[in-house]
Amino acid sequence: MAVIEVENLVKRYKRAKQPSVKSVSFEVAEGEFFAFLGPNGAGKTTTISILTTTLSKTSGRVRIAGYDIESEDRQVRDHIGIIFQRPNLDRTLTAEQNIRVHSCLYGMYAYRPLYRAMPAAYRERVERLADVVGVGDALFKPVGKLSGGMQRKFEVVRSLMHTPHVLFLDEPTQGLDAVARHDLWDYLDRVRRQWGTTVFLTTHYIDEAEGADTVCLINRGEIALCCPPQEMKRQFGAADLEDAYVDFLRRDAGFQADGEPAVAAPPPDRAPAEPPAATPAQGAGGRS
Amino acid sequence: MSPALVQGPDGLAGGLARLVPARRLSRAAREVNAVVTVAARDITITLGSPSGLVMGLAMPLLMMGMIGGMLRENMAGGLGFDFGQFMLVGMVVNMLFMMTTMGMVTLVDDSDDNYSAELLVAPVSRYSIVVGKIVGSSFLAVVSCLGVLVVGLAMGITLALWQLLVLLALAPLMCLSGGALSMIIMGAIKNKKTANMAVMMLTFPQMFLSGVIIPISQSSGLLWLLSRLMPMTYCVDLGRAVVWAGQPDYDAVVQFDPAVNLACIAALTALCLVVGTFLYARSEKNR
Numbered sequence: 001m002a003v004i005e006v007e008n009l010v011k012r013y014k015r016a017k018q019p020s021v022k023s024v025s026f027e028v029a030e031g032e033f034f035a036f037l038g039p040n041g042a043g044k045t046t047t048i049s050i051l052t053t054t055l056s057k058t059s060g061r062v063r064i065a066g067y068d069i070e071s072e073d074r075q076v077r078d079h080i081g082i083i084f085q086r087p088n089l090d091r092t093l094t095a096e097q098n099i100r101v102h103s104c105l106y107g108m109y110a111y112r113p114l115y116r117a118m119p120a121a122y123r124e125r126v127e128r129l130a131d132v133v134g135v136g137d138a139l140f141k142p143v144g145k146l147s148g149g150m151q152r153k154f155e156v157v158r159s160l161m162h163t164p165h166v167l168f169l170d171e172p173t174q175g176l177d178a179v180a181r182h183d184l185w186d187y188l189d190r191v192r193r194q195w196g197t198t199v200f201l202t203t204h205y206i207d208e209a210e211g212a213d214t215v216c217l218i219n220r221g222e223i224a225l226c227c228p229p230q231e232m233k234r235q236f237g238a239a240d241l242e243d244a245y246v247d248f249l250r251r252d253a254g255f256q257a258d259g260e261p262a263v264a265a266p267p268p269d270r271a272p273a274e275p276p277a278a279t280p281a282q283g284a285g286g287r288s
Numbered sequence: 289m290s291p292a293l294v295q296g297p298d299g300l301a302g303g304l305a306r307l308v309p310a311r312r313l314s315r316a317a318r319e320v321n322a323v324v325t326v327a328a329r330d331i332t333i334t335l336g337s338p339s340g341l342v343m344g345l346a347m348p349l350l351m352m353g354m355i356g357g358m359l360r361e362n363m364a365g366g367l368g369f370d371f372g373q374f375m376l377v378g379m380v381v382n383m384l385f386m387m388t389t390m391g392m393v394t395l396v397d398d399s400d401d402n403y404s405a406e407l408l409v410a411p412v413s414r415y416s417i418v419v420g421k422i423v424g425s426s427f428l429a430v431v432s433c434l435g436v437l438v439v440g441l442a443m444g445i446t447l448a449l450w451q452l453l454v455l456l457a458l459a460p461l462m463c464l465s466g467g468a469l470s471m472i473i474m475g476a477i478k479n480k481k482t483a484n485m486a487v488m489m490l491t492f493p494q495m496f497l498s499g500v501i502i503p504i505s506q507s508s509g510l511l512w513l514l515s516r517l518m519p520m521t522y523c524v525d526l527g528r529a530v531v532w533a534g535q536p537d538y539d540a541v542v543q544f545d546p547a548v549n550l551a552c553i554a555a556l557t558a559l560c561l562v563v564g565t566f567l568y569a570r571s572e573k574n575r
């Protein structure tokens with residue numbers, strides 16, 4: 001069963017001439033790891049904001065976990081977790097206070113003004129989660145005094161507190177060091193395996209999408225390709241996903257420069273009529 | 289199977305998603321909890337900022353001590369009632385109302401820091417968020433109100449204990465009313481400077497229009513109309529009605545029937561809350 005259903009989604013920001021998202025459609029199955037990739041300004045954050053009910057859509061239909069994002073927005077919010085692209089911990093509180101506010105807003109525990117007074121289950125969960133991502137020592141420090149990467153890790157902890165059904169990650173590893181990135185993905189893999197969480201990821205570290213079930217490429221607000229990563233690598237004859245991705249973007253730019261349409265999206269489970277040429281980087285603007 | 293037997297990714301009970309007891313509170317309890325949580329966050333922030341607290345205490349000194357003191361010395365004769373008490377009750381209500389209105393501007397900070405996204409993505413009613421914010425803002429309002437009483441005491445103006453208690457019993461209503469009023473501004477203005485200005489432009493004239501310090505029983509024309517549109521007018525009058533209850537100079541001090549006051553406060557508060565919350569939620573979402 002599809003846990004995310006998007007049909008002809010369009011978003012035109014107020015006073016914008018062009019829509020930022022142009023009739024996008026896709027589905028994400030329960031438990032799937034879905035990577036939503038595209039260059040800066042492609043429309044990834046716009047799409048995620050609409051899916052998480054924080055931005056209104058212009059037209060189209062979106063259902064999350066079977067609920068309509070407009071008429072049943074509350075139920076949708078109940079099923080999702082999100083790490084926003086722009087860091088947004090409350091800098092005037094400590095990391096733990098941020099997590100406590102979050103957990104209480106999600107109805108997990110009754111609010112208590114002191115950490116000691118919170119239920120043991122809460123304290124245990126926060127401390128374990130913070131230890132897992134390696135920020136256990138900083139739990140009681142004001143957020144304003146933490147490094148950017150540490151703040152990001154606490155956002156990860158916060159987003160997982162309520163065990164969301166669908167987890168939206170908008171560039172979650174932005175600003176993390178290599179080891180932290182590695183550990184975080186190890187952990188997210190475990191979350192997925194054990195909780196069956198559906199993960200919707202955007203990232204500019206393309207290697208993070210290697211393990212995805214589906215890779216969806218969006219460019220200028222349109223979906224160009226939606227298929228398993230193996231399929232995408234095969235189409236572009238690339239050894240890894242990043243090469244295939246870069247090749248795709250270069251070709252796409254080339255077509256655009258020639259005034260031709262962008263790469264058409266082949267249906268997910270059918271091979272394209274004509275597989276693109278194999279050599280990476282060749283298509284950079286030079287194709288006729 | 290006991291959930292404790294299953295290890296989750298965090299090493300805690302609940303390895304399989306559905307075994308994790310993610311929601312423990314009932315729907316109604318969650319909304320109340322959300323109000324408490326949002327309010328507690330604001331109070332924690334207020335307590336963490338000594339300069340804000342000092343401002344909260346300095347406000348009554350400035351308004352009551354200076355403006356009120358001057359007026360009392362220069363114009364209080366021949367009013368037919370105790371001007372000191374008149375002003376004290378007005379100031380108590382004004383502080384509760386106005387400081388809550390002003391505190392709501394932090395909603396714009398939340399917008400700037402992107403924190404409002406975290407609040408608005410939570411599975412709770414928008415009203416819970418707004419009411420929580422109002423309760424949180426009223427904390428500093430109560431501090432200022434205590435400041436008024438202290439300044440009053442220093443000026444030799446006091447209230448009987450029962451008068452003080454009934455006033456304090458009405459305080460939540462006055463704070464709610466003040467907070468709701470500012471939601472109209474918060475729904476329309478996203479810029480912090482502009483929002484602050486707008487709140488100032490609302491609260492200062494209101495202090496005079498609603499008769500906090502200067503009696504308005506003789507107002508006419510536009511001023512009369514404006515005074516009747518201000519929710520604080522009814523709050524101030526209600527405050528005086530309970531304090532002057534049963535006293536011979538009641539009619540010289542109180543303008544409206546307390547039931548009229550209550551009805552007007554309830555209607556204006558509900559209107560501002562519903563319209564303001566709608567505008568606010570929409571402005572955050574419709575970009």
Ligand SMILES: Nc1ncnc2c1ncn2[C@@H]1O[C@H](COP(=O)(O)OP(=O)(O)OP(=O)(O)O)[C@@H](O)[C@H]1O
Nearest residue numbers: 013016020038039040041042043044045046047575
């Ligand atoms: N509030 C806004 N008002 C008007 N236009 C906007 C707004 N936010 C984003 N846009 C535009 O919408 C388009 C898509 O932006 P979006 O943030 O979704 O991109 P993105 O794919 O997330 O990019 P990045 O990888 O840089 O995060 C861009 O052209 C951007 O300029």
Ligand SMILES: [Mg+2]
Nearest residue numbers: 044045046085
């Ligand atoms: Mg983005």
